[in-house]
Amino acid sequence: MKKLIRGLLATLLATAALYPMNTMAQDPSSLKMPTLEDLIPGGETYRYTENLYELQWWGDQCIKPEIDSLFALNPKNGRETLLATREAVNRALEQAGVPKLSHFYNVRTPWTDRTEMLLPVSQKYAVYNWETGQVTTRDDLPKEPAANYDLNTESLNLAYTVKNNLYVNGKQVTNEPEGIVCGQSVHRNEFGISKGTFWSPKGTLLAFYRMNESMVTPYPLVDITQRIAILDRIRYPMAGMLSHKVKVGIYNPATDKVVYLDAGDPKNRYFTNISWAPDERSLFLIELNRDQNHAKLCQYDAQTGKLMQVLIEERHPKYVEPQQPIVFLPWDSNKFIYQSQRDGYNHLYLYDLERLHAIQPQELTKEEAEKLWNTIEKAGKGKTPTGVAGVQLTSGPWLVQSILGFNAKKKEVIIAATKESSLQSNIYKVRVKDGKLALVDNGQGVHYVQLSASGTYVIDNWSSPQVPRSIDIRATSDGKETAHLLTAEDPFKGLVMPTVETGTLKAADGKTDLYWRMLKPRDFDPTKKYPVIVYVYGGPHAQMITANWMYTARGWDLYMANKGYIMFTLDNRGTSNRGLEFENCTFRHLGIEEGKDQVKGIEYLKTLPYVDASRIGVHGWSFGGHMTTALMLRYPEIFKVGVAGGPVIDWKYYEVMYGERYMDTPEQNPEGYKQCDLKQYAGNLKGHLLLIHDDHDDTCVPQHTLSFIKACVDARTYPDLFIYPCHKHNVLGRDRVHLHEKITRYFEDYL
Amino acid sequence: MKKLIRGLLATLLATAALYPMNTMAQDPSSLKMPTLEDLIPGGETYRYTENLYELQWWGDQCIKPEIDSLFALNPKNGRETLLATREAVNRALEQAGVPKLSHFYNVRTPWTDRTEMLLPVSQKYAVYNWETGQVTTRDDLPKEPAANYDLNTESLNLAYTVKNNLYVNGKQVTNEPEGIVCGQSVHRNEFGISKGTFWSPKGTLLAFYRMNESMVTPYPLVDITQRIAILDRIRYPMAGMLSHKVKVGIYNPATDKVVYLDAGDPKNRYFTNISWAPDERSLFLIELNRDQNHAKLCQYDAQTGKLMQVLIEERHPKYVEPQQPIVFLPWDSNKFIYQSQRDGYNHLYLYDLERLHAIQPQELTKEEAEKLWNTIEKAGKGKTPTGVAGVQLTSGPWLVQSILGFNAKKKEVIIAATKESSLQSNIYKVRVKDGKLALVDNGQGVHYVQLSASGTYVIDNWSSPQVPRSIDIRATSDGKETAHLLTAEDPFKGLVMPTVETGTLKAADGKTDLYWRMLKPRDFDPTKKYPVIVYVYGGPHAQMITANWMYTARGWDLYMANKGYIMFTLDNRGTSNRGLEFENCTFRHLGIEEGKDQVKGIEYLKTLPYVDASRIGVHGWSFGGHMTTALMLRYPEIFKVGVAGGPVIDWKYYEVMYGERYMDTPEQNPEGYKQCDLKQYAGNLKGHLLLIHDDHDDTCVPQHTLSFIKACVDARTYPDLFIYPCHKHNVLGRDRVHLHEKITRYFEDYL
Secondary structure: OHHHHHHHHHHHHHHEEEHHHHHHHOOOHHHHOOOOHHHOOOOOOOOOOOOOOOEEEEEEEEEEEEOEEEEOOOOOOOOEEEEHHHHHHHHHHHOOOOOOOOOOOOEEOOOOOEEEEEEOOOOEEEEEEEOOOOOEOOOOOOOOOOEEEEEEOOOEEEEEEEEEEEEEEOOOOOOOOOOEEEEOOHHHHHOOOOOOOOEEEOOEEEEEEEEEEEOOEEEEEEEEOOOOOOEEEEOOOOOOOOOOOEEEEEEEEEOOOEEEEEOOOOOEEEEEEEOOOOOEEEEEEEEOOOOOEEEEEEEEEEOOOEEEEEEEEEEEEEOOOOOOOOEEEEEEEEEEEEEEEOOOOEEEEEEHEEHHHHOOOOOOOHHHHHHHHHHHHHOOOOOOOOOOOOOOOOOOOOOEEEEEEEEOOOEEEEEEEEOOOOEEEEEEEEEOOOOEEEEEEEEOOEEEEEEEOOEEEEEEEEEEEEOOEEEEEOOOOOOOOEEEEEEEEOOOOOOOEEEEEEEEOOOOOOEEEEEEEEEOOOOOOOOOOEEEEOOOOOOOOOOOOOOOHHHHOOOHHHHHHOOOOEEEEEEOOOOOOOOOOHHOOOOOOOOHHHHHHHHHHHHHHHHHOOEEEEEEEEEEOOOOHHHHHHHHHOOOOOEEEEEEEOOOOHHHHOOHHHHHHHHHOOOOHHHHHHHOOOOHHHHHOOOEEEEEOOOOOOOOOOOHHHHHHHHHHHOOOOEEEEEOOOOOOOOOHHHHHHHHHHHHHHEEEHH | HHHHHHHHHHHHHHHOOOOOOHHOOOHHHEEOOOOHHHOOOOOOOOOOOOOOOOEEEOOEEEEEEEEOOOEEEEEOOOOOOEEEHHHHHHHHHHHOOOOOOOOOOOOOOOOOOOEEEEEEOOOOOEEOOOOOEEEEEOOOOOOOEEEEEEOOOOOOOHHHHHHHHEEEEEEEEEOOOOOOOEEOOOOHHHHOOOOOOEEEEOOOOOEEEEEEOOOOOOOEEEOOOOOOOOEEEOOOOOOOOOEEEEEEEEEOOOOOEEEEOOOOOOOOOOEEEEEOOOOOEEEEEEEOOOOOOEEEEEEEEOOOOEEEEEEEEEEEEOOOOOOOEEEEEEEEEEEEEEEEOOOOOEEEEEEHHHHHHOOOOOOHHHHHHHHHHHHHHHHHOOOOOOOOOOOOOOOOOOOEEEEEEOOOOEEEEEEEEOOOOOOOOEEEEEOOOOOOEEOOOOOOOEEEEEEEEOOEEEEEEEEEEEEEEEEEEEEOOOOOOEEEEOOOOOOOOOOOEEEEEEEEEEEEOOOEEEEEEEEEOOOOOOOOEEEEEEEEEOOOOOOOOOOOOHHOOHHHHHHHHHOOOOEEEEOOOOOOOOHHHHHHHHOOOOOOHHHHHHHHHHHHOOOOOEEEEEEEEEEEEOOOHHHHHHHHOOOOOOOOEEEEOOOOOOOOOOEHHHHHHHHHOOOOOOOHHHHOOOOHHHHHOOOOOEEEOOOOOOOOHHHHHHHHHHHHHOOOOEEEEEEEEOOOOOOOOOHHHHHHHHHHHHHHHHH
């Protein structure tokens, strides 16, 4: 039923073109044709959508920073109270001998019970009390260039890194040689990892990563900006090769001692999703084997580093991908929420730690685990059968995207999920006792939300295809808007804009609905023939079409549509927010099913009388660069021109964590690697293909593109090439305009 | 007078187009349009001009190797005598347990007095006596991969290198760590250096180079063909930077001892042009300061390594460039020939060693040296005034290219020189007693010559604009042909060929004649308008237009002319074979005068009614890549499309020896370096410029092109780029066809 409604919605979308509101209201002749400088982030005249930056909660009061003032907003009615002026703060800072503040956007108000704000100022940090006007400063920040600052606002303990070592409160914690990195993100930021330090709730203990990558074969990047070009060596573990080894340490600032978790030889193991027990006596992490098909939620003793128990295990014939640490209920330190895709969609599971201790053996066989889970599932929501430690809290053909927090009083967990539509992200509350779900926002678009301390209010920063941005405060009790803070002006006001349409079509499997987006020139004439450019990404972890402002159409898409191209994008199977099966049908042969789905998009385009099927181009970056190259080579009769940026060419040159999840190792899956190695198809190139790579690409190393160029030279085919010096895995900043002018010229020359 | 005649010749050439002989005789409709595979070396159907490979002298008999037989030719009449069959040699080799010979092209006949040939066969070498049928073998060749074999055929002592060390007769002579290279060419092959070992005449002593380059900043090249790309570090001393240090050792195989020349600190000094005294008791070399404006011919004691005397000094306000070692007269071990450009052209000077010892102080002041030379020059040819040690043997506005050897009986030195025309290379004999000069060949074209042992005959392998190749034997007594060995068939027989014309025009200085070459399509119609592509090199040490077959037009030039382009090349000031002033007018500002001259060529083209001045392209490699880029940027209104291969972009990224000769150091000549740094002009780019670089270019490192790309991105201009992986300073072999297809497409797309 739900599916049907979503299908109807999509059909509706497909038939009604979206005219951006601004241009509808204005006389077309008064509009300006936008340039790349207007439309590309980094451009001189690019306008970001209006926003209120760094809104945050101080308890249940909303804090609104500005350049010269800091306000508190009453969430019930939005009424503003001035907390501090910059002038006053700077006067106090000056007396304390601390550099001045140039705006309030970096301040933080983490202390619910104190009228204090945290001011991160150069080489120090200071706390300013807006009631007393007093400044407390702290001098133990590093004098050398440091990074990865992590302050526990309870204990005020501060962790940071200098080069490859970890420091706490000015004291050096680790003293490792080059090649061993402490206190930083590991496993190349996969498995939801984005940092390397983890304070215990009260800040008395610090868990941190220690990564030994000295055994990883270095990849040579070259910096040509030096007097004589120099080598930048990065440690890049390629699929099937020796990878780095990670350990987890626990540092106690009171004793200045480090205990490493006693986890055995870390070779070919991933230690992910670190979290603390509320009582700080144990640490949880999800361990994954190198095959990535067996995950274990482990509990370690924080004092001894000994493994206490393997609490939950998950296996999958393809892969499991833990990305969310467990979260304890604020009102019950024995219960935590665990997230899993085990029913095909990411959902919440509530576990009882004591029961887990009682029933769960150290290691379950596959059969035992399945049996246990059958029991739990049969028991149904909200009921914890005897001998079972957990229940499923949410379920259905949609997925939980994140846990935003709790309303402890009402015993609710607040989440973001795709229940309304897989293009949307909405906010829900889930009653923990029975899993009852209720929408908290307006049910439209994409919402980015911050939950207040008590869980009573949210700051709701949202957009929809028709709304560039709106910022509201809502009560989680009934989802009603209590204060409206911003209606962003149309960032494209006064500019000629194309029309945007979306719809669905059937995937190459004949049954799965896929979403597409189409931009047409504003002066579109259905009796004419238009060339088409497909913008593609196509890989996991991303979705190109969402119910954001203008369906997330990119500036370059708008630019090209204005130039007379139909811009088309399709989220093929393998992309995110559609569930596990939708994603993992590409397992061990990345790019093949994805390409078949893109061809379905082309078949649809060819049914449209106004599409010139002899002039179809394709462009994408990274996975989209792979897709672009693959489409040009596998379907040379369809695609005339392609621009592939930072493409993966051969998965054996890609890194271990992401690559092996989807492809296994080259040794395990030689046929798959061969089938997906685009060098094999270099001889198929017929159209014009421009490959663009950054010379400092440490995500998808330049070897991909250069080895493909060599394969084409060997095969006597003629791709084009461009290198952006001094950029990493994309061209950002001012040069992004150059990049898009370069891409535009290529399509204009050849399509 | 001579100049006038040469001018007339050029005029004549300019008016009469050269139709390749083959196509004149054939019905045009029966001709095949050649492909790049036909015309580019490395192409599958490319035909090298017919040749007799590895002709050589055995005394005064000409040896002619074939696959199955080795012949001796009587030079008086060309009559052939069979010396050996491969079958017979292989029978003898088999008995001696030595691998078989697959052809005779590698054999050598260095022993005038013995009926023996040297057979270099794998891991051994063998001597075969064609009278007795006996084989003598030798086992002391290295088992490891070795290189730089240098056999002294008198002593049979054999030198070679394994990695960075020198070996003689299987014994390791040097034992240096990585970073110190022995027995190999040094100073990046400048100053005429092409090897690192120098046997004394009888082979009793071996002089060798020892180069310490451990202090040279390495340049990182990347090899992308490995499983994970790896670093190839090359030691590349860039202009103004710390350079390598060279010492010269002398090894005595009898005592197994090495003596290094006692030359002091080798920092910033070049040790060039090593040669031996006939009595093996002393060694000569020409030492040059880092500024390259002061050269000293030094004599060292071969036993002690002590400097005996600085014999001759040369200074020049721009640079001196010694490229030829001294050569002793075979009939007078006290006299040697020294070559110098001191009168503006490279000429021969005869010196008396004893007199030099008597008159020459260790170090002459500049004034003293000038005074001495004035005295010598006043004395005139052939007369050695009292107190003077040398006389000038040849003179005139032409230059000696090389000494080929001597006729000892007649006391003549045989040379190659440009006396007939600066486009030609002809053979002359010079009577040593009075400098009397006589032409030995037919006075046409370009001659590559080998002189017989007695100096009585030459093997004359020559070509001219109308003659692809002819091989004759000539007597040096009267230059008459005594035997005709080959008339090569037209390599382009049966193919459509454009016409070739040459002529001269005035340089930008208003007075110097410059040679140009023009190719027109075979079906040229003077009433039509044709696009033009300028092929340019433009740097020192090279000349694009010579009186070789079809005036040395390249295969790609022929191909493009066939496609309907006028192909134009001009040897601007700065190029070779025109004397010192012609070359060194570019000193300290490389590329500027050269560019002005190229513009003179364009001005001439614009006077031609059939030239489409709106469609002028330019292409060149290396120095020609610099010229191409410079012309596109300095004259954007003239040049619409350019393809620059392996370009020098900024001379400070080029190497010390070549770069500082013409540019001094960046510290000495900051304005010049800035003026010639093409990154400064990146913003001027208007037309289409494709830069091509090889990823293993160790002559002109990739930093040139990549830093230019960055400058263009910064300046928001849009060059194109291509990289050839796994190639060095050009694209050779099979891939050369791909390269030229790539270049062709670029001009076809944009010109």
